[in-house]
Amino acid sequence: MENPKNKKELSRLGLGCMRMSNATDSDRSASIATIHAALDAGITFINTGDFYGSGQSEMLVGEALKGSNREKAFVSVKFGVLFSPNGTIDGLDVRPQTIKNYLTYSLKRLNLDYIDLYQPARIDLDIPVEETIGAISDLVKAGYVKHIGISQVGADTLQKAHAVHPISFIESEYSLFNRNIEKQILPAARQLGVGIVAFGILAHGLLSGTYGNNSRIPLFSKENIEKNLSLVEALREIAVEKQITVPQLAFAWALAKGEDIIPLIGARRVSSLQDSIKSLDVNLSESDMRRIENAVPENEIAGSSFPEIRFKNGRIVHP
Numbered sequence: 001m002e003n004p005k006n007k008k009e010l011s012r013l014g015l016g017c018m019r020m021s022n023a024t025d026s027d028r029s030a031s032i033a034t035i036h037a038a039l040d041a042g043i044t045f046i047n048t049g050d051f052y053g054s055g056q057s058e059m060l061v062g063e064a065l066k067g068s069n070r071e072k073a074f075v076s077v078k079f080g081v082l083f084s085p086n087g088t089i090d091g092l093d094v095r096p097q098t099i100k101n102y103l104t105y106s107l108k109r110l111n112l113d114y115i116d117l118y119q120p121a122r123i124d125l126d127i128p129v130e131e132t133i134g135a136i137s138d139l140v141k142a143g144y145v146k147h148i149g150i151s152q153v154g155a156d157t158l159q160k161a162h163a164v165h166p167i168s169f170i171e172s173e174y175s176l177f178n179r180n181i182e183k184q185i186l187p188a189a190r191q192l193g194v195g196i197v198a199f200g201i202l203a204h205g206l207l208s209g210t211y212g213n214n215s216r217i218p219l220f221s222k223e224n225i226e227k228n229l230s231l232v233e234a235l236r237e238i239a240v241e242k243q244i245t246v247p248q249l250a251f252a253w254a255l256a257k258g259e260d261i262i263p264l265i266g267a268r269r270v271s272s273l274q275d276s277i278k279s280l281d282v283n284l285s286e287s288d289m290r291r292i293e294n295a296v297p298e299n300e301i302a303g304s305s306f307p308e309i310r311f312k313n314g315r316i317v318h319p
């Protein structure tokens with residue numbers, strides 16, 4: 001089994017660069033400062049996607065990794081989601097014949113000659129996952145990609161993909177507000193020795209009071225936000241007792257779920273990054289973990305924090 005941990009030092013936490021943009025000079029410098037602060041703090045796992053800011057996120061990562069920083073970083077890139085100029089998701093392209101082209105553009109924007117972890121952002125119900133992964137495995141053979149990942153798929157798809165080429169990581173939403181992966185995906189990944197990259201730890205900002213900021217994706221409804229914020233208050237009581245912030249509590253909870261889980265910090269600002277990093281110093285006992293999970297009972301979570309978008313033949317399919 002391929003184990004990226006043997007090849008490059010991987011941090012316990014990762015930096016998610018989805019929200020980074022270079023819309024203004026100050027956004028741009030805040031993003032680069034955040035990536036540098038992450039590397040300085042030993043966070044080596046840097047997560048981006050070619051569609052994050054339609055390439056802007058990759059360009060910022062490339063800028064921040066100039067020089068000796070490159071070898072410190074384990075760069076993870078997702079591809080495939082198509083956007084329209086008005087910022088809405090327009091489709092998905094994970095056809096085997098187009099992947100090399102997307103990789104070429106990513107390498108240019110990142111100013112790199114290889115990507116550590118390359119993965120389809122979603123799968124297409126009309127394209128066997130084996131074909132998509134097979135095309136990426138050709139890029140591994142050619143030296144442009146070191147490891148293959150996959151994102152937001154079920155246990156069956158993960159197993160099929162892993163049979164074609166070892167999958168190093170599955171990227172999945174995992175938070176106190178969405179523990180679905182515990183049922184099938186986490187056990188399947190563990191059986192195969194696949195690591196988990198967990199996103200949405202702060203329920204996309206619900207736990208940090210930044211919900212909906214800089215997001216073009218429809219998330220919880222207004223009514224569900226109100227209901228869920230009362231659960232966040234129950235978490236806040238525990239955090240106050242422990243003299244930590246709610247984000248630190250949420251990240252500490254995710255870290256305690258297993259050493260094979262890399263929770264992503266989706267920060268654009270050095271201050272929120274540094275606050276979340278302090279979760280590495282928080283020790284939670286088994287009874288703390290039970291208390292935290294009981295504060296957010298799964299049957300009391302209203303709605304879902306992130307839309308389950310499915311794609312078929314390149315187009316969005318509505319359930």
Ligand SMILES: NC(=O)c1ccc[n+]([C@@H]2O[C@H](COP(=O)([O-])OP(=O)(O)OC[C@H]3O[C@@H](n4cnc5c(N)ncnc54)[C@H](OP(=O)(O)O)[C@@H]3O)[C@@H](O)[C@H]2O)c1
Pocket residue numbers: 015016017018019047048121151152171172198199200201202203204205208210211213245247248264265266267268269271272273275276
């Ligand atoms: N595979 C997928 O389908 C997928 C989907 C979504 C996201 N992702 C990945 O996961 C990463 C994280 O996702 P996300 O950004 O939606 O969710 P998130 O991590 O749940 O929330 C991010 C928000 O939390 C804020 N924040 C972080 N730490 C904080 C702190 N200590 N105090 C206060 N605010 C804090 C950020 O603020 P600031 O921005 O102001 O710093 C941002 O608004 C993304 O960057 C991306 O790499 C993957």
